[in-house]
Amino acid sequence: MAVSPTSVILSTGGSTPVIDAADRANSDEARAWELFEASRPRLDGAAPAERDCLDCGEPIPSERLQAVPLTRRCQPCAGEVERR
Incomplete structure (x- = not known):
């Protein structure tokens, strides 16, 4: 009997969530849309603050x-995104 990738993923059990290719693709798509939306000018004509963090809104330190140079998150928020 052949073992499908789905049966392997579903049979792992335990409390650790299993991330499959579809979850990863969904996450990547959500991030792409987030970056796209952040790069668009706002409807009221005001440009988004490019030096402010996307997540917390605080200014990104000049050292970072x-x-x-092209970062859109401060160090703590970037670390949180990386852990997801």
């Missing part, structure tokens, strides 16, 4: 912007 020098190290990672």
Whole structure:
């Protein structure tokens, strides 16, 4: 009897969530839309604050912007996203 990838994922059990390819694709798509929305000008004509964190809204420190020029998150929020 052949074992399908789905049966392997479903049979792992335990309290650790299993992330499959569909979950990863969904997460990637959500992140792409988040970045797209953040890059668009707001409807009221005001440009989004490009130096403010997408998640917490606090200013991104200049040291971080020098190290990672195109970052859209402060260090704590970026770390949280990486852990997801």
